[in-house]
Amino acid sequence: xxxxxxxxxxxxxxxxxxxxxxxxxxxGHTSVYWYQQALGLGLQFLLWYxxxxxxxxxxxxxxxxGRQFPNYSSELNVNALxxxxxxxxxxxxxxxYGFYEQYFGPGTRLTVT
Amino acid sequence: xxxxxxxxxxxxxxxxxxxxxxxxxSDSVNNLQWFHQNPWGQLINLFYIPSGTKQNGRLSATTxxxxxxSLLYISSxxxxxxxxxxxxxxxxxxxxxxxxxxxGTTLQVKP
Numbered sequence: 001x002x003x004x005x006x007x008x009x010x011x012x013x014x015x016x017x018x019x020x021x022x023x024x025x026x027x028g029h030t031s032v033y034w035y036q037q038a039l040g041l042g043l044q045f046l047l048w049y050x051x052x053x054x055x056x057x058x059x060x061x062x063x064x065x066g067r068q069f070p071n072y073s074s075e076l077n078v079n080a081l082x083x084x085x086x087x088x089x090x091x092x093x094x095x096x097y098g099f100y101e102q103y104f105g106p107g108t109r110l111t112v113t
Numbered sequence: 114x115x116x117x118x119x120x121x122x123x124x125x126x127x128x129x130x131x132x133x134x135x136x137x138x139s140d141s142v143n144n145l146q147w148f149h150q151n152p153w154g155q156l157i158n159l160f161y162i163p164s165g166t167k168q169n170g171r172l173s174a175t176t177x178x179x180x181x182x183s184l185l186y187i188s189s190x191x192x193x194x195x196x197x198x199x200x201x202x203x204x205x206x207x208x209x210x211x212x213x214x215x216x217g218t219t220l221q222v223k224p
Contacts (some may be wrong), residue, residue, distance in 0.1 A: 106154070
């Protein structure tokens with residue numbers, strides 16, 4: 001069974017540009033989560049999508065947004081990139097809306113110059 | 114908000130030694146997971162253990178929810194066990210989808 005996949009592996013952008021990160025959940029999983037791991041800040045919850053709806057978001061500005069597609073894959077968009085957005089972005093998936101184990105993908109490393 | 118504290122922050126062992134990593138949390142939890150972050154950044158699931166005890170090979174974990182702590186035991190450590198270990202919890206009676214991570218324990222196993 002394939003795990004959570006993310007693309008691209010690395011992404012280099014310039015301050016002010018937009019970045020789009022993609023995630024495909026484990027087959028059969030409907031919930032997708034996004035986390036940010038920035039140096040010195042630890043792992044922080046960004047967004048949760050289930051059945052195409054945003055269910056919860058963390059303490060991040062509105063320029064962090066995303067969506068979930070009918071096939072349950074998801075994308076995270078970061079607009080007006082700032083230097084401090086440089087981080088590892090991790091996507092996770094779980095079975096559905098309930099209290100289930102989250103499984104993580106390999107991450108996308110975003111560098112903003 | 115809930116506090117998740119892991120100890121020790123750093124741990125150096127000789128190959129073959131045993132270790133215990135601790136995770137304390139300040140509120141009742143509906144989810145508790147232990148992860149190992151590999152050198153490339155991926156979080157590898159070790160245990161989903163909101164309560165009770167589980168074992169998987171050389172690793173085992175115990176969560177005592179009423180006392181708000183969880184322990185991860187690594188026996189006969191190997192160099193491949195090196196890396197950062199995270200505890201993460203979900204809180205509240207309704208599911209928020211959010212895992213709150215501790216700051217991690219960095220383990221180095223020397224040959």
